Amino acid sequence: MPTITLKLELYKPIKFKQAMYERMTQINTKFANWLLLHPDVNKATSKIFKEFSDEKFPSAIINQTIRDVKSQKKHQQARAFRKMWCSFNNQNLKVEKNGDFYTVSFPMLEKRIGVPVVARSYQQQWLDRIIDGMAKQGTAKLYKKKRKWFIALPITFDVEASQGEKVMGIDLGLRYLAVASIGTKSLFFKGNQCAYIRRRYAAKRRKLGKAKKLDAIRKSKNKEARWMKDHNHKISRQIVNFAVSNGVGIIRMEDLTDIRNRAKSKKEAGRNLHSWSFYQLKEMIRYKAEMAGIRVEIVNPEYTSQTCKCGYREKANRSGIRFKCKQCGYTIHADLNGAINIAKAISGLVA
Ligand SMILES: [Zn+2]
CATH class of the missing domain: 3.30.420 (Nucleotidyltransferase; domain 5)
Known part of the structure; x- marks a missing residue:
């Protein structure tokens, strides 16, 4: 099953939201580095976050970060994470279409938010397939590049194998x-x-x-x-x-x-x-x-x-x-x- 990753730019996020994304990335990165050195990292569940901070943080993101830290630890790759972007599995990030606009929604600090994305024409057909259930979405990542915020959304889909010999x-x-x-x-x-x-x-x-x-x-x-x-x-x-x-x-x-x-x-x-x-x-x-x-x-x-x-x-x-x-x-x-x-x-x- 082929996989491609759609890079969806968030449409003009207001200053407040940008600051929130920034802050969440910081908390998540600190948490990941803290967890990496934790003696019980292999047994960690989302409850472990309470040991790290009193702050309210979405358990969906915590769970994904724990998974990433465990896997890095297993492969002994990570000394420290420079950035741990917030990630959302397919249960927690939803793609929707409102009129001509595509939006993605995901849990944030206070509550779940829905934000419009810039969908290029070649991306729209893939977003439509996700909405129609014709393609499966993988774990999405909220990241910043060149002062813009994006959602990286991997999707997999079935294709008929070529009959060519x-x-x-x-x-x-x-x-x-x-x-x-x-x-x-x-x-x-x-x-x-x-x-x-x-x-x-x-x-x-x-x-x-x-x-x-x-x-x-x-x-x-x-x-x-x-x-x-x-x-x-x-x-x-x-x-x-x-x-x-x-x-x-x-x-x-x-x-x-x-x-x-x-x-x-x-x-x-x-x-x-x-x-x-x-x-x-x-x-x-x-x-x-x-x-x-x-x-x-x-x-x-x-x-x-x-x-x-x-x-x-x-x-x-x-x-x-x-x-x-x-x-x-x-x-x-x-x-x-x-x-x-x-x-x-x-x-x-x-x-
Ligand atoms: Zn020869």
Whole structure:
């Protein structure tokens, strides 16, 4: 069952509400850090909050925070929480529609409140499905980003599995952001436009840096990120449409865990490679594919770029965008060869 997360901006919250959200986040964070060091954390129920404070605080949020602290403790990840946003499970956060407006309601300090959200057109269809019971909502989170308040609402839904039998491999890289292959057909997305845009933004920021215009630098970074996100949306949409129209049932992509190590040099990695944008592209392909009923599998990236169709493997087989087998002489575009090998999962699927 695919999951996507809707990020719903709260519509113009008044100062009083903003201050309340802020204060609740503070209390919740303090409580989480207090609980983390509590000897009986594993047996904790919502009653434990009374030990922490006399203040009235919604038990729905307390229960969710206890759950999060327990799970972090179990995985031994947390030293301290920088922020513990208030979370609400599907029993406590309700989505409703009043006329043309969508509202969400959840328990707050004094009482339960309902607030309007800014629902973009692509979000409305998902909100409608939640209201109609066609999609299930997960645990929602009230958080602040760039002075705005949002509700992050994960939703899961059923889709009919694709009947397609073909397997598509996708190679992600620098020179070509993405090369997708279905045996005889392929799709290429060159990276040079991105590289150009990034160089332009970087040059502009160097100038701003010399002039110490920090605010303008931050704005420029945001603008670049928005451009990249938009670009990734377009690429992922084209790839998934291509997959659907060619009867693909499975998409395979590489595990990107160590994509940074694959740049030619540190300098190249720093200048050209925003690893987050690869994760973003991969994530967009994943959820768009899953929404189309296509299964997504992750392949171990080792050797996918060095192996020939004859089975011979050597690092020297690949040189830049050219692949030439040292054994049989077979030549092919190196990233296309990568995509074909990923489709075959030649170095195995990641668990
Ligand atoms: Zn060969």
